[in-house]
Amino acid sequence: MARSMNKNNAKPHPLPDDLSNQVIDLYHVYGMKLQNKVVALKGISFDIKKGEILGIIGPSGSGKSTLLLSLGGMLKPTAGKIIYPDGTDITKLPEEQMHSFRRNNIGYVFQEHNLIYHLTAEKNIEMPMKLNSTPLSERRERSTELMKKLEIYHRKTHTPNRLSGGELQRVSIARALANEPQLILADEPTGNLDAEKSSQILELFKNLSDEMGTSYLICSHDPIVAEYSDRSLEINDGIIIGEHGLGINLMDLDSSRLLVMDNQNRITLPENAVEEVSGAFLYTWKVKEKGIFLQPLGSETSVDTQKIKFCPNCNLEISPKTYSCPRCGAKLSRIVH
Numbered sequence: 001m002a003r004s005m006n007k008n009n010a011k012p013h014p015l016p017d018d019l020s021n022q023v024i025d026l027y028h029v030y031g032m033k034l035q036n037k038v039v040a041l042k043g044i045s046f047d048i049k050k051g052e053i054l055g056i057i058g059p060s061g062s063g064k065s066t067l068l069l070s071l072g073g074m075l076k077p078t079a080g081k082i083i084y085p086d087g088t089d090i091t092k093l094p095e096e097q098m099h100s101f102r103r104n105n106i107g108y109v110f111q112e113h114n115l116i117y118h119l120t121a122e123k124n125i126e127m128p129m130k131l132n133s134t135p136l137s138e139r140r141e142r143s144t145e146l147m148k149k150l151e152i153y154h155r156k157t158h159t160p161n162r163l164s165g166g167e168l169q170r171v172s173i174a175r176a177l178a179n180e181p182q183l184i185l186a187d188e189p190t191g192n193l194d195a196e197k198s199s200q201i202l203e204l205f206k207n208l209s210d211e212m213g214t215s216y217l218i219c220s221h222d223p224i225v226a227e228y229s230d231r232s233l234e235i236n237d238g239i240i241i242g243e244h245g246l247g248i249n250l251m252d253l254d255s256s257r258l259l260v261m262d263n264q265n266r267i268t269l270p271e272n273a274v275e276e277v278s279g280a281f282l283y284t285w286k287v288k289e290k291g292i293f294l295q296p297l298g299s300e301t302s303v304d305t306q307k308i309k310f311c312p313n314c315n316l317e318i319s320p321k322t323y324s325c326p327r328c329g330a331k332l333s334r335i336v337h
């Protein structure tokens with residue numbers, strides 16, 4: 001299918017066996033007119049490994065939903081490539097091919113569960129299989145299996161208005177898994193849930209990925225996602241700035257953050273490092289045996305900065321070393337005097 005899409009009819013190169021996806025230098029610009037332009041993704045590259053849970057953490061407005069919509073083929077990025085295992089670059093797929101590609105390869109879990117309100121949980125879960133013309137007996141068998149696995153079988157005849165927040169999210173996860181996709185994209189999947197229910201849903205993702213080998217890309221403003229991820233990337237203003245592995249300390253992400261150099265050789269300094277050097281913006285640098293040594297040029301290049309103490313969006317009191325609001329995800333910038 002993808003062959004005809006490639007320029008010069010070149011055969012797409014399948015990804016190495018251990019990779020689920022490759023995102024290469026992705027850009028997205030919203031708005032056609034110069035004055036309305038928002039560059040939401042500014043050259044993002046990363047791999048998703050088969051069977052891994054990859055978290056994407058960043059404050060609101062940092063580009064998470066734009067990234068997920070692009071990976072799901074719901075939004076055409078302005079530039080860049082998104083490669084699936086058989087080598088298909090979905091940014092080149094025409095709309096009609098994208099629909100069937102998406103149904104077979106990608107499951108989507110939204111913050112707003114997007115279930116069909118007049119259908120039962122069971123029928124909602126079966127919908128993607130129905131669109132794929134899966135026979136009824138097979139649909140029933142699969143939806144029953146999924147409902148049992150996700151502990152919602154006793155709710156199978158309920159419509160969404162009779163389900164709790166956690167149950168709604170379980171139904172939408174079951175629906176996302178219905179066609180056995182290789183990749184699940186989850187956009188703020190715990191956004192409407194309390195802390196306990198959030199942990200349960202994230203734990204569920206972990207169990208499902210261990211059991212079924214599906215890859216998960218989970219976006220959230222809540223760093224707790226990193227605790228349940230095999231790896232997580234921090235996104236800020238459309239750029240990946242940091243990466244974390246397993247065993248992180250949620251209270252101190254600075255201690256486990258690896259800085260990421262992107263395709264344009266950019267490294268974004270962590271906020272706490274900038275604060276530590278009093279907001280210096282000129283640095284001398286030396287390449288040393290063990291790395292690059294940066295030194296702030298001196299007090300004349302520094303600007304006085306002050307950390308915002310209350311979230312400007314929801315007014316929550318903010319503790320030190322917090323750079324996005326834990327409640328609403330708003331970015332907490334420093335005040336520059």
Ligand SMILES: Nc1ncnc2c1ncn2[C@@H]1O[C@H](COP(=O)(O)OP(=O)(O)O)[C@@H](O)[C@H]1O
Binds near residue numbers: 039
């Ligand atoms: N449809 C749109 N039109 C114009 N700008 C948009 C649109 N959707 C998102 N944006 C902007 O793109 C940036 C990234 O948004 P988004 O991907 O929704 O971030 P997040 O999901 O991290 O909150 C923000 O500045 C946002 O205002």
Ligand SMILES: [Mg+2]
Binds near residue numbers: 064065066187
């Ligand atoms: Mg979003």
